[in-house]
């Protein structure tokens with residue numbers, strides 16, 4: 001279980017700050033064999049790192065034995081009333097409240113137009129901007145989209161005020177919990193304070209508006225939260241609304257921004273895949289009824305190859321390296337006992353990089369046609385009752401972006417060999433510095 005007090009965090013940080021993050025787990029495998037479960041001391045807690053698909057699935061789906069168990073440092077940043085720390089009936093109610101408006105055909109059709117308009121405008125302006133940090137611009141774009149869904153009636157200033165602080169908040173999420181100036185965790189705590197202050201001001205103002213004009217229709221998710229009551233009439237207090245929003249806005253843009261960047265990058269690095277994906281998009285446009293302007297959700301759902309590209313990107317990148325659960329009792333998983341109170345770290349990266357399931361796992365290859373999916377060996381959005389509620393929205397955003405990117409643009413990187421960072425999330429160190437160039441004008 002590593003060093004006293006620090007446990008395995010030194011070796012974790014060493015591996016994830018090198019070019020070979022998987023060496024962290026290989027160390028366990030080399031010493032103890034492919035057991036699928038390894039005892040470790042992580043983020044201040046005795047933990048079991050769970051790596052086999054069967055064991056991961058069991059941990060994610062057995063709500064009787066496990067509950068979310070995020071480290072205290074993460075809970076402080078996300079908020080003690082965020083999704084990371086709500087359980088049972090409250091969780092069920094709040095999931096229904098927040099997931100319904102971003103799922104299903106009608107909701108996604110409504111957002112397709114907004115996403116499309118913003119993707120088209122963004123790509124067009126980036127092409128005129130010369131050198132850009134592609135990742136930074138994509139994060140701005142996905143943040144604008146998630147803000148539209150949750151806080152559409154707030155203007156540019158609120159968005160700007162929140163956007164800056166989210167970057168700092170994220171850098172602190174998987175950092176060492178050192179609350180001293182100059183350290184990532186210290187900056188993240190300051191960023192959270194600012195985020196809370198901005199959102200609290202919005203809640204206070206909206207409550208006042210609702211008192212003055214109770215019949216005013218709801219405009220966005222924030223308004224829905226202010227009105228919501230559960231079956232016993234319980235309403236959400238300010239802290240709950242702020243914490244739910246802090247986590248949702250974060251989860252809703254970082255992941256899709258990063259994944260979109262990697263998808264574009266992988267396509268650019270693999271010309272044959274690029275051409276194949278582009279051909280599918282050209283066919284979509286050719287088959288479009290005359291008079292139809294822009295994409296429809298039906299068209300997007302029929303893009304078979306593009307979805308393979310997106311899935312393969314989700315696998316190779318594995319944006320959520322692992323998620324945390326805590327054993328509510330001593331529980332047997334695949335022959336081993338996880339003791340009550342211990343954390344279980346569901347290690348998605350090992351599932352997605354298992355060479356037995358994914359030959360040449362580090363290779364981006366959307367045409368893994370011999371792949372037979374088995375329950376648990378592809379879980380980019382998690383599983384069980386905590387399955388990501390934004391998965392369809394995220395895939396929609398990525399698909400719309402790739403549609404226009406493939407048809408009309410290419411990415412030229414300034415530092416194609418820029419090293420890759422793995423914490424807090426996998427990204428090129430230079431945030432993908434480069435240029436977006438127009439290559440044709442088909443749409």
Ligand code: HEM
Pocket residue numbers: 068083084095102146247248251252253255256259319320323324379380381382383385386387388389390391393394
């Ligand atoms: C590529 C994009 C995305 C990836 C890879 C991703 C991944 C994940 C994963 C693995 C989980 C499970 C966490 C757990 O088991 O504890 C999760 C949960 C969550 N995601 Fe996503 N996500 C993405 C996009 C989004 C978007 C667009 C939104 C919002 C619209 C969102 C909101 C959430 C929320 C609120 C949870 C917590 C759910 C709960 O605890 O019930 N995610 N996500």
